[in-house]
Amino acid sequence: MVGFNKTWSPKASALILVAAVTTQPDGTLRTGALYDAGLAASLMTVEAHHRGQVVHQIGGFNKEAVIKDFGLSPEITPIAILAIGKQAPADALGDEKMVEREISARTRVPLTQLILSGSL
Numbered sequence: 001m002v003g004f005n006k007t008w009s010p011k012a013s014a015l016i017l018v019a020a021v022t023t024q025p026d027g028t029l030r031t032g033a034l035y036d037a038g039l040a041a042s043l044m045t046v047e048a049h050h051r052g053q054v055v056h057q058i059g060g061f062n063k064e065a066v067i068k069d070f071g072l073s074p075e076i077t078p079i080a081i082l083a084i085g086k087q088a089p090a091d092a093l094g095d096e097k098m099v100e101r102e103i104s105a106r107t108r109v110p111l112t113q114l115i116l117s118g119s120l
């Protein structure tokens with residue numbers, strides 16, 4: 001883990017590595033691999049929440065170390081880690097800045113800034 005992820009993530013009940021086979025045997029990119037992995041992770045997140053668990057996505061981890069530790073072959077790319085467990089009170093984080101971040105209002109980029117129009 002990188003940075004502050006080192007402090008909270010070990011408290012999760014499970015840490016799941018999301019990885020995908022991103023290259024074909026001939027070396028070309030498997031263009032759908034990241035899309036597939038993201039969909040799988042999001043559906044796992046929805047199902048976990050349905051079962052009373054929460055999922056926290058983690059991009060801040062050392063990918064080179066994961067490749068080495070798990071012995072991943074070159075065609076496999078580590079993408080994210082999912083921390084799964086019961087929701088703890090924000091205070092359990094201990095650090096004041098982390099508690100503030102956890103309880104601060106959630107913000108969303110307006111759709112007008114996200115949507116591009118054109119013909120397909």
Ligand SMILES: Cc1cc2nc3c(=O)[nH]c(=O)nc-3n(C[C@H](O)[C@H](O)[C@H](O)COP(=O)(O)O)c2cc1C
Nearest residue numbers: 002004005056057058059060061080105106107108
């Ligand atoms: C791709 C991705 C990577 C993330 N990486 C981290 C991370 O390394 N550490 C962390 O604490 N949260 C990470 N998060 C979680 C976000 O910081 C945030 O808590 C989460 O997306 C919920 O945001 P919301 O409250 O705006 O819905 C990540 C989220 C995404 C989608």
